[in-house]
Amino acid sequence: MKKLVAYFSASGTTKQVANTLATAIGADEFEIVPTQTYTTADLNYMDKKSRTTIEMQNKNSRPEIKNQLKNMAEYDVVFLGFPIWWYTAPRIINTFLESYNFANKTIVLFATSGGSGLGNTAKDLKPSCDKTTNIISGKILNGRPSKAELKSWVDCLKL
Numbered sequence: 051m052k053k054l055v056a057y058f059s060a061s062g063t064t065k066q067v068a069n070t071l072a073t074a075i076g077a078d079e080f081e082i083v084p085t086q087t088y089t090t091a092d093l094n095y096m097d098k099k100s101r102t103t104i105e106m107q108n109k110n111s112r113p114e115i116k117n118q119l120k121n122m123a124e125y126d127v128v129f130l131g132f133p134i135w136w137y138t139a140p141r142i143i144n145t146f147l148e149s150y151n152f153a154n155k156t157i158v159l160f161a162t163s164g165g166s167g168l169g170n171t172a173k174d175l176k177p178s179c180d181k182t183t184n185i186i187s188g189k190i191l192n193g194r195p196s197k198a199e200l201k202s203w204v205d206c207l208k209l
Contacts, residue, residue, distance in 0.1 A: 051126045051127060051209065052078075052124055052125050052126055052127075053075060053076070053077035053078070053125065053126070053127045053128075053129065054077055054078050054079070054080060054119075054122075054125040054127070054128045054129070055068050055071050055072040055075075055077045055078070055079050055080070055128075055129045055131065056079075056080040056081075056082060056119070056128055056129070056130050056131070056146065057079075057080075057081060057082060057130070057131035057132065058081075058082040058084075058131070058132045058133075058140060058142050058143060058146070059081070059131075059132075059133070060088045060093055060133060060140075061093070061133070063133065063162045064131050064132055064133050064161070064162045065081065066194070067131060067160070067162060067191045067194075067195065068081075068129075068131045070194075070195065070196075070197055070200060071129060071131070071160070071191075071200045071204075072129075073197060074197035074198070074200040074201040074204070075129075075200065075201060075204050077129065078125075080119050081117070082115055082117075082142060082143075082146050083115065083116045083117050084113050084114065084115060084116060084142055085113070085114040085115065085116045086113070086114070088101065088102065089101075095135070095136070102135060102140070105140070105141045106135055106136040106138075106140070106141065108141075109141075111141040112141060112142075112144060112145040112148070113140075113141055113142040113145055114145065115142065115145055115146060115149065118149070119150070122150040122151070123151070125155065126155060126156065127155070127156045127157075127158065127209050128152070128155060128156070128157045128158070129157075129158045129160060129188075129204075130143065130146075130147075130157050130158070130159055130160070131159075131160045131161060131162075131191075132161055132162075133161060133162050133163065134161050134162070134163035134164075134166050134167075134168070134171070134190075137166050137169050137170075137171075138169065138170065138171045138174045139159075139161070139171050139174065139175055143175065143178075144175065144178045147175060147178035147179050148178050151180065152179045152180050152183040153180040153182045153183065154180075154182045154183070155183055155184070156183075156184045156185075156186065156209060157175075157179070157183060157184070157185045157186065158186045158188045158204075158207065158209070159171060159172060159175075159185065159186065159187055159188040160188045160189060160190075160191050161188075161189075161190055161191070162190065162191060162192055163190050163192065167190055168187050168188065168189070168190060171187065172185045172186070172187040186207065189203065
């Protein structure tokens, strides 16, 4: 079973967890890079006119991705990481999911968050996938989980 850790990280927090996870489970890595980088002002959730607030209020928003993974067909399981924005995944995650064929694949979500859990994120993302895609809600991975902790979590998933 070939595994991929794909992630979007606006501030570097999710990237750090994704790097450790990929090393712990022997997975390839792919960073989802937005065409337009998010600035500190863009990430200000207190500002109703900030870029992220506007994107998250529009369920049809699909921020563009700069890079593309050429070999998605090779992977059976994709660990998909992101920060939680407004209680769900950033809209760029929908862009990513709609850019590839995930038919009959398993996607395991993981996230970093300043306070909220994954909530309905798996349900929110399902319409962006094939009906045969298995989305597992996964967990919040805050702090600096060790390779051993992450491997243990993945082993418990029995993929």
